[in-house]
Amino acid sequence: MDELRVKEIHFRGEQDGPIERELKRRIINSFQPAMGIQAAYLVRASYGGSAEQKIALCLKAKPGDPYEIVTVIGNVFR
Numbered sequence: 001m002d003e004l005r006v007k008e009i010h011f012r013g014e015q016d017g018p019i020e021r022e023l024k025r026r027i028i029n030s031f032q033p034a035m036g037i038q039a040a041y042l043v044r045a046s047y048g049g050s051a052e053q054k055i056a057l058c059l060k061a062k063p064g065d066p067y068e069i070v071t072v073i074g075n076v077f078r
Contacts, residue, residue, distance in 0.1 A: 012044040015055050026076045027057070035069055036062030 020042055031037045039060040044053045061069065 006047040008049070009045055009047040009056075011058075012046065012053055015042045015044050023076070027073060030072050030076050031069075032072075034064075035072070036064045037069070038062065 024040070024042055027040065031040075037059055041058045043056050043058055045056045045058075046053050057073065059069065
């Protein structure tokens with residue numbers, strides 16, 4: 001797992017389509033209530049002064065174990 005910290009991020013819009021909706025469904029279904037996830041967004045974003053857009057999964061969560069969340073999401077991507 002790599003941690004990325006940026007000072008500036010620009011959200012360009014939602015990343016949505018049939019494949020993305022299936023991915024979002026799988027991720028949402030894998031979250032447990034104890035993880036404290038309050039909101040999740042799959043977005044197009046640019047950061048670090050670059051105009052290149054990347055896809056980012058952005059989460060709003062209560063304080064907890066971020067490694068558990070990353071592990072669960074990683075399992076969905078596998």
